[in-house]
Amino acid sequence: MKAIIAEKPSVAREIAQILNANNRKDGYFEGNGYCVTWALGHLVSLGMPEDYGIRGFDKASLPIFPDPFILTPRKTKPTKSKNYEPALSALKQLKIIKNIFSQCTSIIAATDAGREGELIFRYIYDYLQCNKPFERLWISSLTEKAIQNGFNNLKPSSDFDGLYDAARARSEADWLVGINATQALCLAADNDVYSLGRVQTLTLALICKRFQENKNFKQKKYWQIQLQHRKDYLNFTSVSNQQWEDKKQAEQILKAIEREGRASVEKVSINNVKEQSPLLFDLTELQKEANRKLGLSADEILQTAQSLYEKKFITYPRTGSKYIPEDLWPEIPELIRILNQTNSFKPAILTLKFGNFNKRIVNDLKVTDHHGLLPTTKIPSALTASEKAIYDMIVYRLLESLSEHCSKQLTHITIKVHHYEFSIKGSKILHKGWRAIKGLLSDEASTNQDSNSNDKSSTSKSYNNSSQESNIIELPEFKKGNELKISSANLPEKLTSPPKLYTEADLLSAMENAGRQIDDQEQQKALANIGIGTPATRASIIETLIARNYIIRKSKSLIPTEKGEKVYDLIKDQKIANVQMTAEWEMTLHRIETKELDSKLFITGIKNYTAEITQELLLLNIPQENIPELKCPKCQQHNLIIKDKIVKCPDEQCQWILFRIICGVQLSIDHITSLLIKGKTPLIKNIQSKNGKKFEAFIILKDDYTTAFQFP
CATH class of the missing domain: 1.10.460.10 (Topoisomerase I, domain 2)
Incomplete structure (x- = not known):
């Protein structure tokens, strides 16, 4: 008999069905010469200090260097105990796995194909002191075809010793x-x-x-002159290259420009640029895009993608690659034909050139443990709203990646009034290419994943026309030496922008x-x-x-x-x-x-x-926070316990409690002291309502010892 251990029950069930191991037992499936069990995630982990006999710490006892490290079943902290204890569910499943390992002739590790998945299996294998031979199932999708191919191409365990060494380290x-x-x-x-x-x-x-x-950040005012123009029935704006912190000086210059009434074209720069199609999503890029567009947290996006993977609708989500290997490329046309059966994707797929897909996503050298995120050939049904949104993003990104580049004509005109220079910027789509997939023709609506943002914060002044290149703004023809009439001029007040x-x-x-x-x-x-x-x-x-x-x-x-x-x-x-x-x-x-x-x-x-x-x-010198002794306002008998998230009375009969984080603002010790002594906090700013609007208010203590907002 062969034992197979997956990472989760849902994955074990998929594997068991394909292997005809359909006899369900407590903690495993059995049949056709296989026992398919599961790990419930990290069943085994490194022991805590108490597992090494360390019950308390002092400066002399640090640092602690276990040699060797001890492996223990996953622990939880019971509500009535200060110590972590082995989780009963972990102990039970480990006992089942140990029994299966003892009866089998060999083992197949089918935990998730990555660093953590390898660690999960090897820690269980080592903890149980197993010495049976094992092989590795390495797959990127849970479709029937992918699982069957994986079992037909099982890998030697030695191929992943380096991966385990890195995971353990x-x-x-x-x-x-x-x-x-x-x-x-x-x-x-x-x-x-x-x-x-x-x-x-x-x-x-x-x-x-x-x-x-x-x-x-100290915001500063500055002024920038804007000029309005009209040529060949087109209205457009020019913005001064210079900025002024002295308003009076800027006003004098504005008057001189208004008197002049005309500008001359100094320089005409026209560049045709190719905007490459985006690559596939890796997990981080998917999380970034879905957070921006859907407002989901990184963890919600990961859990949603994991759900889609376990339902066999997408490939393995925990990938760090945006490419696919050469041997997967022949399967892409069939995948597109299957996606074309879905009405919502048909208009986008019509823009693709079958037989002439962009092959930019193919790169064997840039495929890590897993290739970039792809939909599978299984068309989903009955998805939650979040699942559908994430699935659609993955499909559309694939379609964009297979499309041709987008061609743009970028125009930058420099005009001059007296010795002051102004800029006019325009953008014209020559060939939509990949932008035709969703009809998004401006950069504001999409993220080019090849340009990773540099996090060094910029505190430069924001320019009013900074988005002109991003948006589609067509301009009339210009030649050096042309005169351009000024329809109107104004001087908007602006503020320097703090780091976001x-x-x-x-x-x-x-x-x-x-x-x-x-x-x-x-x-x-x-x-x-x-x-x-x-x-x-x-x-x-x-x-x-x-x-x-x-x-x-x-x-x-x-x-x-x-x-x-x-x-x-x-x-x-x-x-x-x-x-x-x-x-x-x-x-x-x-x-x-x-x-x-x-x-x-x-x-x-x-x-x-x-x-x-x-x-x-x-050696740090840490000043202790001065936490006052405050009586419970309700029972007037006990000093309150003040913690990071709550303030509470220790008396179980009284049970008075105050949550310190209210609408995104954490109450300080001064706030709490004032509330309990004076019945009212100082004015608190930047409180945020459920609809995202900010307001300011006092928090007051009512007669029934609950709190409420009082508005100034």
Whole structure:
């Protein structure tokens, strides 16, 4: 008998049906010489400090370097216990898997085909001390054809030893840094509760740095002259290349220009450009696009894509590639013919040239563990609204990628009045190409995934005509020396723009391109395409920061809480907030995966790094927050417990509670003190209603000890 272990019950069920192992048992399927079971995700993980006999921490006990690391069943924290205990569901499933392994002759690992999927299987295999031979099922889709092809081409386990070494090294490195840094900061803060981690701390630093830049930005007024023109029955605008911070000076220049009444054409620049079709989605690009257009969180997008994958409608979503291999290319025409049976896609598919598809997405060298996201040949039905929106995005991106390039004519005219220069910009579509798929002819409506955004924040002044090249603005013909009449002139007041707060889409870009944060130009070049985290983990990192009460979602933006800013202020100059170090780790893990580097050398380096950051954090001088003793307003008997998210009475009979985060604003200690002593907070600004509108209000304590808004 052969044992097969999948990552989830739903995947095990699909495999079991194809192998005719249809006899359902408790925790597995059986039949036709197979036992198909599942892992329930991370069933086994690295043990916590208490598993090594460590029950308390002091400065002398840090850092902790387990040798060897212990594997334990997944743990949970019971509501009435301070300690984490093995989850009953994990213990039960591990017992079932152990029994199946003991009866089988060989094993097929069918966990998700990637770094984490490999780790899930190998940790279970090692924990159960199994020594049976095993092979690897490596598939990118759960369609019947893909699964059958996978079983016909099972891979030797040795092919993935490098992948496992990299996964284990990442797991152990995160343990070493996370556990030691967290305990060091808690000790330095006199046992206040904090949490640090290799990737989450850097992500928090990105959010806090941008938030503080935005908050501390000093807006300045400036003026820019706009001229209106009409030629060949077309109206258009020119904007001065110069900006003025002195309004009186700008007004004098405006009057001189109005008196002149005419401008002369100094320069005519016309360029025809080819705008390449976009590549396929990888997970990060899908999350960015869906966050911008649908407002879904990165985690919601991942869960929706995972659901579509498990229903066999799309290929494996946790991919970091935007390309497909050469051997998959012959299947694309058949896939398009099947998609053409869906009425909603027919108009778009009509614009494609069958037999002459753009082959830009084919690149064997740029396909990582999995190829770019594709729909499968199984046409979906009965999708949720989110599933349909994500599925449509993936299909339309495929159709765009197979289309021809878009040709544009970009025009830039420089005109002069006296010695002041003005610009006129226009754009004309010569050949729609891939933009005809959805009829989106302006850049504002689409994202070109080849141009990854550089996260170095720009505080430059915003130009009124900055979007003219993006939009379709046709201009009349111009020649150097032409005179152009000025119909009217005006002087709009403008403000310099602060760095934008991160949306999840912006943050994913910043995480993906973290190497660009490095100041040293040579190092930046070497690490330009290295990110922090992986496509599969970035969404969970954001959710972890929210769960830790380090950040909150406010409208579409991610902003730090008081606690998040406090942690950032403590660690921003420490090694643990060094982007370069983590970017280099990702490069090193890739070298381990390809067997260019021994993982033991990497872990030795991590231990040295851990010792350094632990010492740095232990030496921090952290001023303690002055939390006043405040009586419960309801029972008047007990001092309130003040935590990050709540203020509550410890008396179970009283049960008075106040939530500190109200409409996107966290109540400060001063707010709480004023509310309980005076019955009213100071005026709180930037409170946000459900419809996204901001307002300001006092929060008052009512006679029944509940709270309410009072408007000024």
